[in-house]
Amino acid sequence: MSAFVDLKPATWTGIAAGFFLAAFASDEPALGGGLLAAELALAAASRRLRAFLAVLLAVLGPVAVSLFVIHGLLHPGAAGVAVGPLWVRPAGLAFAARTLGRLAALSGAVLLATLAIPPGRILRDLADRGVPPALAYGLVAAVRFVPETRARARRIIAAQQTRGLPLNGNRLRRLRALGALVRPLLLSALVEAEARGVTLELRGFWVRPRRPPAESPAERLIRWGAALGGALALALGRLVFG
Amino acid sequence: MGSLVDLRLKSLCYPGRGPVLADLTLGLGPGEVVGIVGPTESGKTTLAYLLAGLIPGAVPGMASGRLVIAGRTWDFKGPPDRREWLRQVGLALAEPYYQLSGAADTVAEEVGFPLENLGLGPDRVRARAAGLLESFGLGPLADRSPFQLSVGQQQRVVLGATLAPGPKVLVLDDAFDHLDGAGWAALRRVLTEGKAEGKAAVLLSGRLRRLEGLADRLLWLEGGRLRPGPPPRPAVGPRSGPRAEPGPPVLEVEELWAGYSPGEPVLAGVSFRVRAGEALALVGPNGAGKSTLLLVLLGLLRPWSGRVRVFGLDAGREPPWRLARLIGYLPQNPAEGLFGPTVRDDVAFGPRNLGLSAGEVRRRAEAWLSAVGLGDRAGRHPLDLSPGWRRLAALASTLALETPILALDEPTVGLDDGLYGRLVGLLGRLKGEGRTLLLVSQDLEFVGQVADRVVFLAGGRPVGEDSARALLSGTAPAEGRPQPDSPPGPL
Numbered sequence: 226m227s228a229f230v231d232l233k234p235a236t237w238t239g240i241a242a243g244f245f246l247a248a249f250a251s252d253e254p255a256l257g258g259g260l261l262a263a264e265l266a267l268a269a270a271s272r273r274l275r276a277f278l279a280v281l282l283a284v285l286g287p288v289a290v291s292l293f294v295i296h297g298l299l300h301p302g303a304a305g306v307a308v309g310p311l312w313v314r315p316a317g318l319a320f321a322a323r324t325l326g327r328l329a330a331l332s333g334a335v336l337l338a339t340l341a342i343p344p345g346r347i348l349r350d351l352a353d354r355g356v357p358p359a360l361a362y363g364l365v366a367a368v369r370f371v372p373e374t375r376a377r378a379r380r381i382i383a384a385q386q387t388r389g390l391p392l393n394g395n396r397l398r399r400l401r402a403l404g405a406l407v408r409p410l411l412l413s414a415l416v417e418a419e420a421r422g423v424t425l426e427l428r429g430f431w432v433r434p435r436r437p438p439a440e441s442p443a444e445r446l447i448r449w450g451a452a453l454g455g456a457l458a459l460a461l462g463r464l465v466f467g
Numbered sequence: 468m469g470s471l472v473d474l475r476l477k478s479l480c481y482p483g484r485g486p487v488l489a490d491l492t493l494g495l496g497p498g499e500v501v502g503i504v505g506p507t508e509s510g511k512t513t514l515a516y517l518l519a520g521l522i523p524g525a526v527p528g529m530a531s532g533r534l535v536i537a538g539r540t541w542d543f544k545g546p547p548d549r550r551e552w553l554r555q556v557g558l559a560l561a562e563p564y565y566q567l568s569g570a571a572d573t574v575a576e577e578v579g580f581p582l583e584n585l586g587l588g589p590d591r592v593r594a595r596a597a598g599l600l601e602s603f604g605l606g607p608l609a610d611r612s613p614f615q616l617s618v619g620q621q622q623r624v625v626l627g628a629t630l631a632p633g634p635k636v637l638v639l640d641d642a643f644d645h646l647d648g649a650g651w652a653a654l655r656r657v658l659t660e661g662k663a664e665g666k667a668a669v670l671l672s673g674r675l676r677r678l679e680g681l682a683d684r685l686l687w688l689e690g691g692r693l694r695p696g697p698p699p700r701p702a703v704g705p706r707s708g709p710r711a712e713p714g715p716p717v718l719e720v721e722e723l724w725a726g727y728s729p730g731e732p733v734l735a736g737v738s739f740r741v742r743a744g745e746a747l748a749l750v751g752p753n754g755a756g757k758s759t760l761l762l763v764l765l766g767l768l769r770p771w772s773g774r775v776r777v778f779g780l781d782a783g784r785e786p787p788w789r790l791a792r793l794i795g796y797l798p799q800n801p802a803e804g805l806f807g808p809t810v811r812d813d814v815a816f817g818p819r820n821l822g823l824s825a826g827e828v829r830r831r832a833e834a835w836l837s838a839v840g841l842g843d844r845a846g847r848h849p850l851d852l853s854p855g856w857r858r859l860a861a862l863a864s865t866l867a868l869e870t871p872i873l874a875l876d877e878p879t880v881g882l883d884d885g886l887y888g889r890l891v892g893l894l895g896r897l898k899g900e901g902r903t904l905l906l907v908s909q910d911l912e913f914v915g916q917v918a919d920r921v922v923f924l925a926g927g928r929p930v931g932e933d934s935a936r937a938l939l940s941g942t943a944p945a946e947g948r949p950q951p952d953s954p955p956g957p958l
Contacts, residue, residue: 349570425568428568
């Protein structure tokens with residue numbers, strides 16, 4: 226299992242690309258389901274299953290409900306059967322299942338890439354591959370600090386509430402409260418950016434040597450095999466299913 | 468004994484300002500630990516930046532003179548070779564959160580990060596990081612995100628990362644205020660080992676007592692100049708008081724369970740009571756749940772189970788802004804809440820939120836600014852103040868709410884001896900007036916001087932209770948309780 230945790234970001238990207246391409250091979254529900262099952266297994270192997278499921282359900286839950294309700298009841302040109310007071314269209318339900326299967330496989334591929342690769346590892350991998358450290362840091366900082374910024378925003382809201390700032394009431398009152406939350410957030414972000422620059426200097430990040438990460442032939446095989454496998458599946462799917 | 472550090476500084480200026488440091492000479496031999504004590508804004512951090520090779524370069528500034536470390540001379544004409552300097556000088560500063568690189572996903576990676584930047588292979592990085600994690604008691608936290616740790620735990624991580632390249636000179640600028648007893652013990656061990664290996668350390672603090680017992684020699688920094696000999700000894704005030712006769716319970720916590728993630732309680736069955744006019748301190752190791760407990764009392768974190776009552780009100784149901792009329796709160800990182808164009812505006816913010824008249828808002832702002840000694844700095848931007856003054860600005864804005872209870876989280880961090888004395892005097896006066904104090908602090912000197920009673924927390928549970936006098940006299944904690952956090956030197 227730990228072998229999956231240690232995979233390089235580029236390898237996870239290759240795996241995700243493979244799943245993404247394969248999802249377009251056909252809209253057969255079995256393909257979508259199979260790809261999703263494989264993605265779930267990989268998420269579990271990389272110890273990200275809980276986060277994977279949470280995000281997937283949050284994203285696809287409302288979509289699934291909409292798809293089945295709209296196509297199950299209103300799918301154009303499909304015959305229907307009466308279920309109580311409703312007129313359900315089986316062809317519409319099948320269409321919803323196919324669409325959902327493909328969407329799930331595509332979303333799973335993207336999630337696999339984003340959840341299995343911690344931002345710090347992407348950053349260090351980019352720097353090791355020769356991307357200038359400042360650029361690499363800038364690219365990853367947006368992802369890296371989203372949760373930290375959210376946590377800081379929560380702390381600031383908490384601090385201002387304990388100074389009597391009410392967060393209820395009319396729009397004008399809430400608008401005034403917004404200033405007391407946004408301004409310290411911006412100010413502290415500026416302070417943090419300056420301090421973080423000093424820290425990276427002290428840790429020697431700006432002079433980090435370029436060092437292409439050592440990786441085993443097996444890992445290279447996984448990366449390219451997954452990406453090419455996905456492309457091949459797509460080509461075959463197009464040939465067979467049109 | 469040859470010199471390991473030889474600093475001869477003519478002057479150091481920041482752009483657009485006069486000299487911050489001038490005519491300063493500092494020499495350290497191998498195995499020597501020097502303590503530099505100085506009041507806030509005396510240039511301690513600037514001196515630390517200079518030794519770490521940050522000025523000129525990462526921090527804009529101009530210096531003249533020279534610094535020799537282990538035979539390598541640097542003339543301040545440009546930044547030093549950073550890769551070489553990493554092995555010469557390691558610097559840790561006061562606010563640990565800002566010293567997390569943001570480039571590491573786990574504590575182990577954060578500690579090993581400087582070694583990766585030096586080009587060491589993964590196996591050597593892992594081995595060295597594992598040793599440092601062990602030294603600072605961070606082994607069980609190795610796979611956690613450093614951003615999710617308590618401030619005290621983050622301070623240990625920063626110390627580990629600073630020591631990772633094995634610098635010949637360790638510079639700590641108030642980088643110990645959040646350490647608990649185990650953290651202090653680890654720091655002592657590291658310094659002792661460093662001395663044995665012929666390394667040196669420069670420890671900078673605003674509090675003389677922090678450095679006594681750690682440093683071989685003490686120097687005094689004032690007005691940008693370093694003076695030999697022991698700095699003026701701060702007056703040790705009597706225990707605060709007079710204490711008003713404790714009244715009825717104003718704060719009641721019963722079997723409290725709370726946390727941030729399901730199944731991972733931070734507080735596991737905490738119970739205690741505080742009476743009106745009493746000063747209670749919560750003491751315990753880093754990550755014991757002390758700050759979390761304050762969040763529950765303030766209505767900022769809903770309890771999972773148990774009861775929390777503030778003047779009879781259920782804190783688990785009341786919105787925080789309503790509880791703000793009863794409990795004034797000084798957060799651990801007060802800078803995050805300050806945002807006004809001036810300190811005066813920030814102090815007036817709370818009273819204004821309470822819907823008081825303009826005259827009353829003004830009166831309170833001026834009164835509490837003056838009480839903490841910020842009267843002549845009231846027109847400055849709060850973020851332009853030193854960390855010590857910033858903490859007092861946040862305290863003034865808390866006090867301006869004029870609540871019957873004050874909950875203060877690490878109020879002494881960043882204060883120098885003068886500001887510390889002022890804080891202790893002020894809290895003593897408030898206690899004498901009948902205010903109830905709830906203190907969270909790693910500073911046992913402070914706890915001993917201000918608190919009446921101490922509750923020990925460990926692993927989210929109360930593990931004992933004592934009078935603050937017992938804490939001072941060394942009879943507490945009793946057997947079976949965790950060793951509380953003890954700074955070096957006499958209390």
